[in-house]
Amino acid sequence: MRSKPLLSLRDVHYVYPNGTPAIRGVSLDVLPGQRVALLGENGSGKTTLARLMVGLVRPSKGSVRLGDVDYETLTTHDIAREVGIVFQNPDHQIFLERVWDEVAFGPRNYGLSPAQVEERVGTALHEFDLWEDRYRLPVALSGGERKSVAFASSFALRPRVLLLDEPTKGMDYGRKRRLATMADRLTAEDRTVFFITHDVDFAYASTERAVVLRRGRVLLEGRTRDVLSRSDLADAGLHEATAPLLLATMRERGISPDSALYREVQRRVEAVS
Amino acid sequence: MSTALDAFRYQEEDTPLHHLDPRAKLLIVASLILFLWLWWDLAVVLLALVPLTVLVLVGRLGRPLVGSLRLYALLGLLLVPLNVLLHSALTFPPGQAEVLMTLTPPETPLLGGLAITREALIFSLLVYARLVLMLVATSVFFLTTSLDDLEALLLSLRVPYFFVLTLSLAFRFLPTLGEEATRIREAQVARGLDLETGGRLRRLWRAGIPLLLPLFVSVLRRSVRLGEAMEARATFAYPTRTNTVDLVVRPGDVGVVVATLAFLALAFVFRVIVGPA
Ligand SMILES: Nc1ncnc2c1ncn2[C@@H]1O[C@H](COP(=O)(O)OP(=O)(O)OP(=O)(O)O)[C@@H](O)[C@H]1O
Numbered sequence: 001m002r003s004k005p006l007l008s009l010r011d012v013h014y015v016y017p018n019g020t021p022a023i024r025g026v027s028l029d030v031l032p033g034q035r036v037a038l039l040g041e042n043g044s045g046k047t048t049l050a051r052l053m054v055g056l057v058r059p060s061k062g063s064v065r066l067g068d069v070d071y072e073t074l075t076t077h078d079i080a081r082e083v084g085i086v087f088q089n090p091d092h093q094i095f096l097e098r099v100w101d102e103v104a105f106g107p108r109n110y111g112l113s114p115a116q117v118e119e120r121v122g123t124a125l126h127e128f129d130l131w132e133d134r135y136r137l138p139v140a141l142s143g144g145e146r147k148s149v150a151f152a153s154s155f156a157l158r159p160r161v162l163l164l165d166e167p168t169k170g171m172d173y174g175r176k177r178r179l180a181t182m183a184d185r186l187t188a189e190d191r192t193v194f195f196i197t198h199d200v201d202f203a204y205a206s207t208e209r210a211v212v213l214r215r216g217r218v219l220l221e222g223r224t225r226d227v228l229s230r231s232d233l234a235d236a237g238l239h240e241a242t243a244p245l246l247l248a249t250m251r252e253r254g255i256s257p258d259s260a261l262y263r264e265v266q267r268r269v270e271a272v273s
Numbered sequence: 274m275s276t277a278l279d280a281f282r283y284q285e286e287d288t289p290l291h292h293l294d295p296r297a298k299l300l301i302v303a304s305l306i307l308f309l310w311l312w313w314d315l316a317v318v319l320l321a322l323v324p325l326t327v328l329v330l331v332g333r334l335g336r337p338l339v340g341s342l343r344l345y346a347l348l349g350l351l352l353v354p355l356n357v358l359l360h361s362a363l364t365f366p367p368g369q370a371e372v373l374m375t376l377t378p379p380e381t382p383l384l385g386g387l388a389i390t391r392e393a394l395i396f397s398l399l400v401y402a403r404l405v406l407m408l409v410a411t412s413v414f415f416l417t418t419s420l421d422d423l424e425a426l427l428l429s430l431r432v433p434y435f436f437v438l439t440l441s442l443a444f445r446f447l448p449t450l451g452e453e454a455t456r457i458r459e460a461q462v463a464r465g466l467d468l469e470t471g472g473r474l475r476r477l478w479r480a481g482i483p484l485l486l487p488l489f490v491s492v493l494r495r496s497v498r499l500g501e502a503m504e505a506r507a508t509f510a511y512p513t514r515t516n517t518v519d520l521v522v523r524p525g526d527v528g529v530v531v532a533t534l535a536f537l538a539l540a541f542v543f544r545v546i547v548g549p550a
């Protein structure tokens with residue numbers, strides 16, 4: 001039996017006040033416990049779609065529902081408790097004098113008890129390898145570290161759906177892996193994580209489902225393994241993921257998937273992506 | 274966003290006024306303002322309306338100016354009553370002017386004998402009309418002069434490049450600042466900052482620090498980055514530089530300047546010979 005969607009979008013349209021039609025009829029069910037990649041060329045509408053899902057902007061046409069409740073009846077404050085987002089630029093949210101307080105900002109906004117706040121913040125800081133830095137001044141951290149602070153501060157809210165806009169940009173390999181582990185932890189609790197990204201290899205290695213946008217519409221949607229090994233991805237401003245491309249090339253050249261060489265390449269290529 | 278500011282922000286259009294040499298435009302607008310400043314009567318206000326209307330029509334500035342009407346109405350509501358009271362009491366007191374309305378009987382302590390006089394009312398309305406016309410003249414200039422033109426104008430007036438660049442960067446960053454503020458608001462709301470419930474004051478109080486601090490930090494960060502990027506591209510390194518817009522005088526510009534000077538001269542003669550209205 002299919003589980004009930006956490007979020008459902010029905011024929012959602014969004015036109016910016018200046019007349020730009022950024023989203024032009026998107027229908028999407030967000031199922032629990034999934035890691036989803038949201039891909040698409042620059043300007044295809046990924047960030048706008050994310051803002052719609054968090055209720056920061058409301059559809060010009062169509063509907064978004066949280067479970068059975070229509071967004072129209074909810075304030076953004078209500079929605080943000082269930083649907084979190086971390087934007088590209090961490091400097092847009094950092095303002096407190098210690099990393100610890102920065103991460104505690106969200107949980108405190110929702111009136112959690114001090115013990116709960118303590119627990120949430122501790123977990124989040126460990127998750128993103130920030131425990132050592134917890135008393136530091138966040139604005140004085142490096143770019144990637146500030147980004148981690150922003151992730152931790154949304155992670156601490158334990159949203160049912162967490163949207164991350166360009167989370168891997170400027171992050172070293174270790175931090176990317178940590179991001180993937182964090183997503184695993186959330187999906188194990190039936191929460192869903194969206195990675196909005198141009199990093200096809202990261203998406204291939206770390207998500208089960210992929211949605212590709214093009215000019216405000218869903219161009220492709222399905223299992224990440226299937227979507228990201230298609231050869232027509234260039235139409236959407238994407239390239240095939242390296243691992244399947246490499247393996248497909250080997251098969252075409254007559255190297256059997258059972259051969260030792262093929263298996264070794266597969267193992268090694270999948271280990272680094 | 275704000276309609277009041279829109280009346281002073283450049284709007285790209287293809288009209289003769291937009292293409293006019295910014296120096297000629299400055300001359301027109303400055304002489305109009307000077308004209309309104311020097312003389313204080315109805316004839317001047319009416320006379321100034323003529324070229325101003327022409328400018329607005331030629332530059333197709335009706336729509337943005339209508340947007341600023343609210344600003345002028347507000348200004349009027351604040352200024353006119355205050356002026357009427359002041360001038361009725363000081364400049365045109367009841368003994369020397371016709372009383373339209375008595376506000377307090379003479380025996381009232383401290384504020385006795387307040388009234389509104391005809392002359393004070395007329396005078397205040399005139400002052401207000403002049404102010405509005407000056408503002409409209411100013412916005413005619415800013416609505417039709419692009420930043421590039423403005424830069425070229427200041428450079429041609431021998432304003433040092435350093436100041437011109439600073440000014441133009443400030444102008445260019447204003448819209449970005451608004452965009453930045455929106456993003457910061459969204460990022461904080463997404464972390465549960467409640468800006469939807471409670472009274473206006475309470476929301477303002479809650480929003481203050483979480484919005485202002487990141488804005489401040491990111492403006493600082495941006496200026497440092499911008500400064501470094503500009504230095505890396507040799508800004509100020511050479512005493513002479515090439516400009517995007519170099520001002521060249523064209524026949525049309527000369528015509529406009531001559532017409533303006535003629536108008537000024539005529540107005541001057543008219544005013545001196547005919548006398549105040
Ligand atoms: N604030 C805005 N006002 C007007 N139009 C906007 C605004 N933000 C985005 N747009 C437009 O909406 C469309 C979608 O933009 P969006 O930011 O959602 O794209 P994106 O897929 O996130 O792109 P990128 O990969 O570059 O981040 C684009 O055409 C963009 O120009």
Ligand SMILES: [Mg+2]
Nearest residue numbers: 046047048165
């Ligand atoms: Mg984006």
